[in-house]
Amino acid sequence: MQMYRPLVKLLFRLLWFLPLTAPQAAEEIVFDNFSKRINLVKQDAHYRVAATGHRVSLSRRVIVKTAASVAKAEVLAFHPKVSAVTELFVGRAFRYYALTLGSEEQLPGVLKALRRLQLEGRVDIELVQPDILQLKSKSEADISGSGKSSYFSLLAIDALWQKTKGKGVRIAVIDDGFNLDHEDLQHIRPIFSYDSETRSLNASAQALTDNHGTKVAGIIFAAHDGLGIKGIAPEADLIALRQPDTWTSNTLLSFQLAKLAGADVINCSWHSQWLLQPIVEIVNELAYNGRDGKGIAVVFAAGNQGREITTGSNEASIEQALVVGANGEDFRPLSFSNYGPTVDLFTYGVGAQSTLVTGQYGTFSGTSLASAIVSGLSALLIAEQPGITLTQLARRLTLITTNNKGYPQLDGENRARKQ
Structure with missing residues (x-):
């Protein structure tokens, strides 16, 4: 047993420098749909709707609903990672915009930030969802x-x-x-x-x-x-x-x-x-x-x-x-x-x-x-x-x-x- 002590010490030293981290949870996207919380779980190149199992794809775009009075320039200022805004639909009392981000990797953080702004009432956002592709x-x-x-x-x-x-x-x-x-x-x-x-x-x-x-x-x-x-x-x-x-x-x-x-x-x-x-x-x-x-x-x-x-x-x-x-x-x-x-x-x-x-x-x-x-x-x-x-x-x-x-x-x- 004594002959293995140097090897055991070396292994302990190596383990000491390894970061102690819990297993990484699957990346999740959270948003509201008809006042229900929707969780999308990352699965390979796609996402899965946690409650139903539907597979969807996402992009670097966010869909935002605002009051009809909110202009594109105001929407552009909602978050510093928004690089472009496209007007999608104009109703009598609301507008829908697509917000383009720098990359899809920024999507979870921006969605979370916009939902927080919506809940706090700091900006005139009525709904926030990722842009979703489904079958x-x-x-x-x-x-x-x-x-x-x-x-x-x-x-x-x-x-x-x-x-x-x-x-x-x-x-x-x-x-x-x-x-x-x-x-x-x-x-x-x-x-x-x-x-x-x-x-x-x-x-x-x-x-x-x-x-x-x-x-x-x-x-x-x-x-x-x-x-x-x-x-x-x-x-x-x-x-x-x-x-x-x-x-x-x-x-x-x-x-x-x-x-x-x-x-x-x-x-x-x-x-x-x-x-x-x-x-x-x-x-x-x-x-x-x-x-x-x-x-x-x-x-x-x-x-x-x-x-x-x-x-x-x-x-x-x-x-x-x-x-x-x-x-x-x-x-x-x-x-x-x-x-x-x-x-x-x-x-x-x-x-x-x-x-x-x-x-x-x-x-x-x-x-x-x-x-x-x-x-x-x-x-x-x-x-x-x-x-x-x-x-x-x-x-x-x-x-x-x-x-x-x-x-x-x-x-x-x-x-x-x-x-």
């Missing part, structure tokens, strides 16, 4: 062999065409991009186009996988020219907004651009995996104050997981949105369609022919199809009656999409809560 679900079901497009007769769209084909109504479509060189979409001259990913005034699809927006555009806008298909509102104006991701900042900006471009209807044939407070607040703002107080129809797809939409689960749970499920030719909800108290109406989702990004035609189905149909119908009804309110529009849509059967679970109940 986006396009609400198209896989129904092979369908594509009859029988919704024209089922919904008596021909009768509406005797009065209008949507002229003068502006429909914003927020999606993954558009091929407006398609033979059935070449007549479209967007009144505004923007790509939130490239920050350019061009909403063209960037890859063959960017197929969803072109399908939505075909259902709503396809020309009545004897070629392939017919759109529901071919004379309506398109506001083309390419947003292939769910960064909170990009979503807020897309809705702001739709509002500034004068949208009467905003089509969102998708939903994310987790509902964030800023999205709810801007949808409510548009529904209450858009169209000079008559309300912009913000149309969301219910989703195709065949489950009940729970409170705060995703955009389909927003009460002030027009949330659309899918039904069949018998006007009964389809088994794959999500459902719940926030679903305002169900309409045809079995399958229809639409335009593809490749320039060809293919099948489109699910609640994505159903919400595109409702957006087109909304344009026809607004063109026919420009003074129609969002509440009145929802009631007329319910009558049309239930074939005047007035199923009690769909008729009036949800919209009455949204007035």
Whole structure:
């Protein structure tokens, strides 16, 4: 044993100089969402929502809500690590800004400091969140062999065409991009186009996988020219907004651009995996104050997981949105369609022919199809009656999409809560 004493002494000396530290806890981001504390735990290159397990990505941006009177220069002074401020959305009583930091590593400290300033009331901050990227679900079901497009007769769209084909109504479509060189979409001259990913005034699809927006555009806008298909509102104006991701900042900006471009209807044939407070607040703002107080129809797809939409689960749970499920030719909800108290109406989702990004035609189905149909119908009804309110529009849509059967679970109940 004596021969090992020098080695033992050396080991003790080395250990003496090693720092005595507890195991490092995983880096955590803390913020509020609907007055609930949210903890994001660092996990490799991503973060995990501690309570739900959702995986998200963060950036060096912070989302801040202020009173409407707070200017960019004031926001820039909120913290010395803020290098730039971008205005994202302006409501009647509030504004949303994106604050850019020097690096993502500064995010935890800046969030903590801004939350402290908010709680102390030292600056006019109403909400602080990181800019979050989460998964986006396009609400198209896989129904092979369908594509009859029988919704024209089922919904008596021909009768509406005797009065209008949507002229003068502006429909914003927020999606993954558009091929407006398609033979059935070449007549479209967007009144505004923007790509939130490239920050350019061009909403063209960037890859063959960017197929969803072109399908939505075909259902709503396809020309009545004897070629392939017919759109529901071919004379309506398109506001083309390419947003292939769910960064909170990009979503807020897309809705702001739709509002500034004068949208009467905003089509969102998708939903994310987790509902964030800023999205709810801007949808409510548009529904209450858009169209000079008559309300912009913000149309969301219910989703195709065949489950009940729970409170705060995703955009389909927003009460002030027009949330659309899918039904069949018998006007009964389809088994794959999500459902719940926030679903305002169900309409045809079995399958229809639409335009593809490749320039060809293919099948489109699910609640994505159903919400595109409702957006087109909304344009026809607004063109026919420009003074129609969002509440009145929802009631007329319910009558049309239930074939005047007035199923009690769909008729009036949800919209009455949204007035």
